[in-house]
Amino acid sequence: MHLPPKQGAAFDPLSEAFARDPYPAYAALRATAQPVYYAPFDIWLLSRYADVQAAALNPLSLRSLDHLMSADEMAEERRAQNWHDMPFHARFVQFSMLNADGEVHQRLRKLVFREFTPGQIERLKTGVATYVGGLFDRLGGPFDFIEDLAAHVPGLAIGRFLGVPDEDCPQLRGWSDDIVQYFDIDRTDARKALAERTTKTFYDYLTDLSKHRRRHPKDDLISRLIARWDTGELSEDEYISTCMLILMAGHGSTIDALGNGLTALLRFPDQRLMLSADRTLMPTAIQEMFRYDAPLPFFHRYASEDMEINGWELPKSTKIGLLYGSANRDPEAFADADTFDITRTPNRHLAFAAGPHFCLGNHLARLNMEAVFSQLLDRYPRIEPVTEPVFKPGLSLRGPKSLPIAVR
C-alpha cells in the first residue's frame, strides 16, 4: 500500500493538553491504522506497536542519510539545520554512536558494550544506594521529588561509571541540561549559544581529565577508552563524543523515568501499597514504569532504500517517526494498556527501543530506579502529591518538571 496523501492528522504535540496527557492523542493516531504525516517535522509517524517495532528492527531504517548525500548537499543540510555556528556541538554531540549507522555504529557500540553488562553495572550498586540514602537524609517536610532528589541521582552513577571524580559529578547535571537545550522545541539563539559554550567546557574538562588518566590509568571507562584511542581503535573525536553521549543519554532520561515512575505510583495507590508490601515486585514494577510512561517517547529513522513496513511502502529517504510512547500503550500489544500493573509479565515495551540502537544504559537506569524507590518506600509509608505534576512540553521528552510531595 502506498502512503496516504500528506494531509496529516489533527495532532498537536506542542499543545498544553498533549503535555498534560499525550495518550488520547496517541490513541487517535493508532486508530487511523496507517502512518500519519506530521508536517512540521516532515515525518511519517508510526504509532502502533507492530509498526514501530518492525521499523526499528528493519535493517533498512537508518539514523541518517549522510551516505546518500554529496559533501555539498551535506554542508547545505547542516546549514539548513543551523549547525554551522556550533563547531563543538556539531563535532561531539550531533555526531555520536546514536547518530551513526552500519559499521561505524557497530565499531563504536562494541567498544563500550561490555561496560554496560548487568555484572559491570552491579558494581555501582552499593555506592549509588549509599549516596541516595544521603540525599534522603537531607530532606524534611514536603519536598520536590524532582529538584530535591531525582535530579541529583544520575550524575553520581554516570560519573562513577565513566570515571569522573565524585567531587566533579554534581556539575554533570548542569552540563547535560545545557547541552541538550539545542534539541528543545523552543530552541533560541541564546539556548544554542549556551549548548555550544557548555559543550566546549565539557570538552576542555574531558581533555584535562584524559591527560591525567593517560599518566595514571584507573579501573574506569575513561581509562579503558583512552587505551583504545591510543591503539587507534577510535579517534579523539569519537572518544569525546562517546563520553558525552553516555552523559546525555542517561541523565535527563533517568530523572524523567524517576518522575514518571512516582507519578504512576501516586495515581495508582493500590499498586504502591502492593509494592511496599512485596519488594520482590520491584523489577517488574520498574519495567512497568518504563512502559507506562516512556521518558523518551519519540526517535526518528530514515528509509535508506524503498522499504515496506507491515504492508506500507515507504519510499527511499522517507523520514520515519517511531512513537515508542504510543507503542507502549497499544491495546493490541498489552492487555489493559492504560492500566499501571506492577505485576505485568511479559512486558516487552519499547521504552529502550529495539534493534541496533537498543539502549545500552538500561541496567544503569534500573539500578538508579531501584535505589530511589526502595528507599522512598522504606522511609515513607504515606506519600501524597501536593499539587498535580506539570509535564515538559513537546514530543521528544516525557517527564514532570516538578513533583511536590508530602511524606510521612
Ligand code: HEM
Ligand atoms: C530511563 C532511562 C533511559 C531511557 C528511557 C533510555 C532510552 C533510550 C532509547 C529509546 C534509545 C534508542 C534511541 C533510538 O531509538 O534511536 C537509547 C539509546 C542509548 N542509550 Fe538510553 N535510555 C535511558 C538511560 C540511559 C542511560 C542511564 C545510559 C548510559 C549511562 C544510556 C545510554 C544510551 C546509549 C549510549 C544509547 C545509544 C545506543 C546506540 O546508539 O547504539 N541510556 N536510550
